[in-house]
Amino acid sequence: MERIGIVTDSTSDLGPERLASLSVEMVPLKVTFGEESFLDWTDLTPAAFYEKLGSSPVLPKTSQPSPADFAAVYARLAGQGFTGIVSVHISSALSGTIESAIMAAAEAPIPVRIVDTRSVNMGTGLAVLAAVDARDAGAGLEATEKAAQDAADSTRIMFALDTLEYLVKGGRAGKAQGLAASLLNIKPVLTINKEGTIEPFKKVKGMKKAIQEMAAQAAEDANGGRIKVGLLHAQAPDLVEELKQALDASGTAYEVAGIVSVGAVIGTHAGPRAIGLAYHPVP
Numbered sequence: 001m002e003r004i005g006i007v008t009d010s011t012s013d014l015g016p017e018r019l020a021s022l023s024v025e026m027v028p029l030k031v032t033f034g035e036e037s038f039l040d041w042t043d044l045t046p047a048a049f050y051e052k053l054g055s056s057p058v059l060p061k062t063s064q065p066s067p068a069d070f071a072a073v074y075a076r077l078a079g080q081g082f083t084g085i086v087s088v089h090i091s092s093a094l095s096g097t098i099e100s101a102i103m104a105a106a107e108a109p110i111p112v113r114i115v116d117t118r119s120v121n122m123g124t125g126l127a128v129l130a131a132v133d134a135r136d137a138g139a140g141l142e143a144t145e146k147a148a149q150d151a152a153d154s155t156r157i158m159f160a161l162d163t164l165e166y167l168v169k170g171g172r173a174g175k176a177q178g179l180a181a182s183l184l185n186i187k188p189v190l191t192i193n194k195e196g197t198i199e200p201f202k203k204v205k206g207m208k209k210a211i212q213e214m215a216a217q218a219a220e221d222a223n224g225g226r227i228k229v230g231l232l233h234a235q236a237p238d239l240v241e242e243l244k245q246a247l248d249a250s251g252t253a254y255e256v257a258g259i260v261s262v263g264a265v266i267g268t269h270a271g272p273r274a275i276g277l278a279y280h281p282v283p
Contacts, residue, residue: 002140005077006131007087009065009097010040012124013232013260022132025073029097030063031264040265049264050235050272059166062265064097070104078109084141085112088128088148091196092116113145115152118196121266122230122258122278123157129257151280156221158191158201159232159276160210166271189213207239211275215246218254218279226253226282232275234262239275247277255282 008019010028019026028039031049033056038044040062044052053060070087077085087105092098098116105112115131117124130151134144187210191201201217204210218227229247233240240259247254262270 002084003082004135004139004141004144005080005082005085006128006135006144007070007073007077007085007101008124008128009089010042010263011090011095011097011120011265012088012128013041013121013263013266014125014128014258015260015263016041018258019128022129024128024132025077027065027069027073027101029065029095029265031268032061032063034058038264041263044264046235046261046263046267049267053267053272060264060268062268064095065100067100067103070101071107074104074108074110074112082110084110086115086131086135086141086144086148087112088115088117088124088131088152090120090124091118091192093118093196094120094198111141113141115145115148116196117148117152117155118194119152119155119157119192119278121157121232121262121276122260123152123155123192125260126155126228126230126257126278126280127152154280155278156191156217156280157276157278158189158214158217159270159274160187160189160207160214161270162187162207162273163271164188166269207275208242211239211243211246214277215243215250215252218247218277219250219252221279222252222254222281226255227279228257228282229254229277229279230257231259231277232262233259234267234270234272234274236273236275239273243275243277254279
């Protein structure tokens with residue numbers, strides 16, 4: 001009988017406690033402030049990160065886990081009797097994390113299937129949760145991988161930033177850099193395209209309008225069906241409530257799979273007061 005392990009990286013932002021409750025292993029990325037280096041979610045909680053971000057004279061930098069970091073987790077799971085692993089990760093277009101996972105998988109003592117979600121945060125998190133559901137229902141390696149990949153392929157993520165300052169300075173803006181000059185009164189709503197890179201979705205005036213636009217797009221994509229939603233915020237629980245109210249007002253039938261804080265790695269590029277959602281149709 002197959003016994004499937006599930007691994008993700010810290011940028012799913014599901015957090016160590018929830019991942020542990022789901023029997024999912026987390027490999028953290030790193031955040032560096034000057035000479036100080038921290039493991040995302042392990043050494044630095046979101047609350048501590050944003051406090052540090054606000055007082056630091058230097059912009060933090062982020063870095064991917066090493067192949068050895070992944071190899072240690074894969075070997076431990078093999079030693080615990082798992083027969084295969086599904087490893088679900090941040091977009092390869094935004095981070096080299098998957099490259100490290102692929103290198104470690106090639107040397108792993110058991111088969112490892114790598115899933116590139118081409119997303120971040122709950123875009124990745126929803127794929128992790130789909131893998132968990134499949135595994136818990138008795139799926140084997142291929143079916144668990146397929147559940148994660150199908151969820152990733154059908155997930156849309158949108159987020160509104162209070163400022164593009166961090167995204168541009170961190171070099172992750174891509175096409176979104178074209179919005180940087182329009183920030184005076186404009187809140188950019190961004191999305192991640194099928195290639196896994198960030199691009200503009202809409203430019204609107206004010207966060208309230210941005211939230212309404214995201215809810216309206218979710219309702220349009222739901223097309224009368226039911227969607228599974230992950231809500232995300234960067235120290236802005238008040239905006240989460242606004243987004244839930246907007247979803248309710250849109251008439252969308254939805255279930256909330258999780259409300260997560262944006263961790264240090266994604267927060268380095270998103271900055272404080274970001275708000276967003278990821279969603280896919282309920283199978």
